[in-house]
Amino acid sequence: AMLAGGIVPVLLGLLIGIPAFKLRGAYFSIGTLALGQVLYVIVGNRWPLITSLPVKYLGSYSLAPRYYLFLGVALVTVGAAYILMRSRFGLGLAAIREEEDAAESLGVSARRHKILALSLSAFFAGLTGGAFAFYHVGYYPQFPFGPVWSFDAVTIAFIGGTGTIIGPIVGGIFYVVLKELLALRLVEIHLTVFGILFVLIVLFLPGGLVEAWQKVRDAFARRSGRPKVGRPLPQGEN
Structure with a gap:
């Protein structure tokens, strides 16, 4: 079931991504966000054949198996990201991120790279969603199509640092811990405080x-007279 949860989103991602990638920048973001809202309404209110998943199909509640399940999915995802970032495909994505037109002029097919990246991200997102179904003993089918999870993913990436593997991990830990602490101590205004902190992080x-952390480390290295140590070049960059 979890494997199917990874494959089906790939097919849907291709169906949506091929026409959607004709848009660029904010238009792409707005278009995909609007499509998610359309699916939320259709699945939640307009499709009577889809109902919430009964508890008996999800098994009994137990923390340990779920922990190892999520840990396994996380390790597989991080490992795949590590390999992809050091491949020619990853270098192509980095070039597109920096300057798409320049990458195209060098023979990098931005459209093909984007579609493949969308398919891979859809697979791992679907795989995680399949694991997440075991986290909820009762489940509403329209919930994953809402904007909350999309905003959470973007927020975590920006907090930790985009373009890195460790960034989303650090951002996820920071996001969950801080959000829970604020919710406990500042019940009425915790979302406002968190929003302000997020804006400050994005700005500064x-x-x-x-x-x-890298800037702090480099500052201490300069004070101690040690040379700045950069990231070693992966194969294909040197």
Whole structure:
């Protein structure tokens, strides 16, 4: 079932992504967000054949198996991201991120790279969603199509640092811990406080917490007289 949860989103991602990638920038974001809202309404209110998943199909509640399930999915996802970032495909994505037109002029097919990246992200997102179904003993089918999860993913990436593997991990830990602490101590205004902190991070730490840590480390290295140590070049970059 979890494998199907990864494959079906790939097919849907291709169906949506091929026409959607004709849009660029904010138009692409708005278009895909609007499509998610359309699916939310259709699945939740307009499709009577789809109902909430009964508890008996999800098994009994137990923390340990779920922990190892999520840990396994996380390790597989991080490992795949590590391999992809150091492949020619990953270098092509990095070039497109920096300057799409320049990458195209060098022979990198931006459209093909984007569609493949969308398919891969859809697979791992679907795989995670299949695991997440075991986290909820009762489940409403329209819930995954709402904007909350999409915003959470973007927020976590910006907080930790985009373009890195460790960034989303750090951002996820920071996001969950801080959100829960604020919800406990500042019940009525915790969302406002969190929103302000997020805006401050985006404005003053555009590279996220990972970049901030690197700047602090480099500052201490300069004070101690040690040379700045950069990231070693992966195969294909040198």
